[in-house]
Amino acid sequence: MKKLLSYSTVFFLVFCLCSCGKGIVEEQGESESGNQATDEAYQKAQEIYRLTGCKVINAQTINTLNEVFIDSKGYKYLYGARNAGINKVFWFSKYDLKGDLIWENNTHPENENYSWAYLPKELSNGNIVVGCVVGEDDSPTSMAKTMFPTILSQDDGSAIFIKVLDRYLYSYINVYDNCFICGIDKEEIALNPNATLWFSQISNNGNIIQSKREMELPYGNTIWKDETNFVSANNAIITKGNTADITKTWKFYPQLPYYNSYSSHLSFEEDNIIASYDLTTVDGVVKYTYKILYNTGRVIESNNPNDEDKFDYLDFRKEYLAPDNMTVTMNSIDIINNNQGTTYYKIDYTLKNNTKSDIIPEGSFEAYYNLFTKGEFQTGFFNDLFPGESRMRTYTFKTLSNAPFMFIQYKHEWNGSESEILKTSLKWKADSNE
Numbered sequence: 450m451k452k453l454l455s456y457s458t459v460f461f462l463v464f465c466l467c468s469c470g471k472g473i474v475e476e477q478g479e480s481e482s483g484n485q486a487t488d489e490a491y492q493k494a495q496e497i498y499r500l501t502g503c504k505v506i507n508a509q510t511i512n513t514l515n516e517v518f519i520d521s522k523g524y525k526y527l528y529g530a531r532n533a534g535i536n537k538v539f540w541f542s543k544y545d546l547k548g549d550l551i552w553e554n555n556t557h558p559e560n561e562n563y564s565w566a567y568l569p570k571e572l573s574n575g576n577i578v579v580g581c582v583v584g585e586d587d588s589p590t591s592m593a594k595t596m597f598p599t600i601l602s603q604d605d606g607s608a609i610f611i612k613v614l615d616r617y618l619y620s621y622i623n624v625y626d627n628c629f630i631c632g633i634d635k636e637e638i639a640l641n642p643n644a645t646l647w648f649s650q651i652s653n654n655g656n657i658i659q660s661k662r663e664m665e666l667p668y669g670n671t672i673w674k675d676e677t678n679f680v681s682a683n684n685a686i687i688t689k690g691n692t693a694d695i696t697k698t699w700k701f702y703p704q705l706p707y708y709n710s711y712s713s714h715l716s717f718e719e720d721n722i723i724a725s726y727d728l729t730t731v732d733g734v735v736k737y738t739y740k741i742l743y744n745t746g747r748v749i750e751s752n753n754p755n756d757e758d759k760f761d762y763l764d765f766r767k768e769y770l771a772p773d774n775m776t777v778t779m780n781s782i783d784i785i786n787n788n789q790g791t792t793y794y795k796i797d798y799t800l801k802n803n804t805k806s807d808i809i810p811e812g813s814f815e816a817y818y819n820l821f822t823k824g825e826f827q828t829g830f831f832n833d834l835f836p837g838e839s840r841m842r843t844y845t846f847k848t849l850s851n852a853p854f855m856f857i858q859y860k861h862e863w864n865g866s867e868s869e870i871l872k873t874s875l876k877w878k879a880d881s882n883e
Contacts, residue, residue, distance in 0.1 A: 503527055503544040506553075512537045518569045520577070520603075524551070528566035528579065531555050539564040539581045541601060552606035567596075570622045570629065572653050575603040578622060578629055581610060593618055594643045598631055600655050609655040618644045625671060625679075628652050630664065630692070650692050652676075658692075665690040665698060672715045674743070680722050682713045687724050687739070689746060699746030701822045702868065703739065704755035706730065721749065745852035747818035760820070762856060762878040768801070772873050773861040775809050775834070776801040779877045780841075782857060786850055794846040794854055794879060802834040809834050812861045816846040816854040816879065823867070824848055826860075854879040 490509035497505050501517050503525055513529035520526070523546055531540040533555070542553035562583045569579040581597040596618045600609040618641065619631035631649045638644045648664035651657055658676050667690060669683035677693040684705060691697040705711070708728035716723045718740070725738040740750040763769055768778050780797040787793070794816060802809050811831040816824045825846045834840060848854060859875040 497527075498548065501525065501527060502548045503542075504548050504550060505542070506550060507531075511540070513565060515567070518577075520571045520575070522575075526569060526577065528569060530563075530565035537563050537565065539566050539599075541566045541569075541577075541579055541606070543603075543606060554601060554606040554608055556608070566599075568620075568622060570624050572600070572624055572629065573626050574653050576653070577601045577603065578624075580619065582618075592641055592643055598622075598629075598649070598651060600653070611651060611655055611657065613649045613657065613660055614647065616643055616645075617647060617649070619647075619649070620644075623666060625667060626673060628658060628676070630666060632664070632666070650677075661693075663695055664692050665695045666692075670713045670715055672717065674717070680715055680724075680743070682715055682724055684711055684713070684726075687722075687741065687746075689722075689743065699818075699822055699824075701739075701741060701746050701748065701819070703737070704753065704820075705737065706735075706755060708735075717743070720744065742818075742852050744849060745818055745824060746822040747852045748822070760856065760876055762876055765877065769875050771812065771859055771861045771875050773809055773812060774802075774804055774807060775812060775859075775861065776803050777812075777859050777875055779857070779875075782877065782879060784880070790850050792848055792850045792853060794848070794857070795843060796846070796857060797841075797843045798859075799839060799841045800834060801839040802836055804836050806836060808836075810863070811840070812859050813863075814844060815858050815860050816848070817856050817858065818848075818852060819855050824852075824854055 493511070494505055494508035497503065497508060497514070505511065505527065510531045511529070512532050514527060515529050518526040518528065525544045526541065527544070528541040530537040538555055540555040543551040545551055564581055564583045567580040567582045569577050572578055578598055578600050581599045582593045583595045585592055585594050595616050598611045598613065600611070601607070618633060618637070620633045620637040623630045623632070628650055631651070633644055633646060638646060646662055647660065648662070649657060649660040650664065667679045667681045669681050671679050671681045673679045678691050681688050681690060685702065687701045687703065689699045703726065705726060705728060708730050710729045712727045714725045720743050722741040722743050723738065724741060725736060728735045728737070737753040739748055741748050763779065765779050765781060768776050771777050778799040780799060783795040785793040785795065796814060798814070800811060810833050813827040813831065815826045818824045825848065827844050846854065856876045856879050858871065860870060861874060862870050
C-alpha cells in the first residue's frame with residue numbers, strides 16, 4: 450500500500466539515464482547540442498517516453514514521477530513533482546492517444562512548500578480529482594503534513610484546490626455519481642504523526658458537503674436519495690445509509706441461492722426501493738426482486754422463496770431457556786397506534802436465573818421488520834442476575850405505522866454475529882399476544 454510519508458514512499462523514479470536508443474520519436478529528433486544538461490534532458494525525455502508513451506516537455510525539471518494514470522477514454526496522465534527553484538512542486542499533465550501533451554498544471558496554493566501530486570481518480574463527469582500533498586521539506590524522511598483534494602478540468606487542467614482542514618491527510622478516495630469521499634486508513638494514521646481519522650464528502654464541483662470523524666460509506670452498487678442518504682447493495686446485503694448520521698440506517702440480508710455470477714440493480718419507486726438480482730446458475734438465469742420500504746427496510750414484496758418465514762415463534766406467558774441459560778418469559782406485547790403515523794410496541798417480560806452457580810448478564814430485546822432487517826434495539830441499564838434472582842421489566846419500541854414489526858427477539862449475546870444470534874435466539878411474533 451502506498452503511503453504519504455515521504456517522496457521515497459509515495460513515488461518511484463523512472464529516470465534511468467541509460468542509453469535507450471535514438472530516434473524513438475521522430476518529432477523529438479536527436480540531441481547534438483554538445484551541452485551536457487541538454488543531452489541529459491533529452492535522454493530523460495526519451496526514457497520517459499519509452500516507459501510511458503508520453504512526450505514530456507522540460508524533462509530536466511521533472512523530479513519525481515508516479516505510475517501512469519489512464520482515464521476511461523484512454524488518455525494518459527503523468528504526475529508527481531517538478532523542480533521550481535529550490536522547491537519541488539505539484540505537477541500533473543494530460544496526454545492524448547498519440548502521447549502528445551494536451552495540458553499541464555504545476556501550481557498549488559502554497560508554493561513556498563514542497564508538494565507533489567498523489568492518488569488520481571476519475572470523477573463521473575470526466576474531471577480528475579488528485580491529491581496535492583504538501584510536505585515539510587525535501588528530505589528523504591519528510592512527512593506529508595497536509596493534502597488538498599484537487600479537481601482538475603478534463604478540458605484544460607484548470608484546478609479547484611479544496612482546503613478541508615489546516616492539517617488534513619487522506620489515503621483513499623471513493624467516487625460516486627455526484628460526489629467523492631476522502632478517507633484515511635488506520636495504517637496511515639499509525640505511520641504518520643500528522644495524520645488523523647477524518648472523512649470528507651465533496652461534490653463534483655468542489656463544495657464540501659460535510660467533513661467529520663465518522664461517516665457511513667457506500668459500497669458496491671449505490672443510488673443516492675439526496676446529498677447524504679443512499680442505498681447500497683452487493684450479493685450479501687442491502688443497506689440504507691446516511692453519510693451525515695450513522696444511526697439513520699437499516700440492513701437487509703437477501704438469501705440468495707448458489708450462483709456462478711450475479712449483477713444487482715437499484716432504483717427508487719415513490720417511497721420504496723426496488724432491488725433486483727440477476728443470478729447465473731446451473732439452471733440458467735434467475736431474477737429475484739425485492740420491494741423494500743425506504744424509511745425502514747421492511748420488505749413489502751419478494752419473489753425469493755428462500756426469504757419465507759421459517760422461524761418457530763414462542764408462546765406468551767411461558768418460560769423458555771435461552772442459549773445464555775437465562776429463563777425468559779414474554780408476558781405480553783401491547784401494540785398502540787397513535788393514529789398520527791406512529792405505532793408503539795410495549796413488551797412486558799420476566800428474566801430468571803434458575804442456575805445454581807452461574808451469574809448471567811441480562812440480555813436485551815430487539816424488534817425486527819422482517820427476517821433480516823432490525824428495526825429498534827433496547828437501550829438502558831442492564832444488570833447481572835445471580836442464581837435465584839429474577840427481574841420483571843417493560844420496554845417500548847416505536848416505528849412508523851406503515852412499517853410494522855414482524856417479531857421481537859431476545860438477544861442472548863451482546864457481541865457476536867447478528868446472523869448467528871438470530872438462528873438460535875428466542876422470538877415472539879409481534880402482532881399477537883395469543
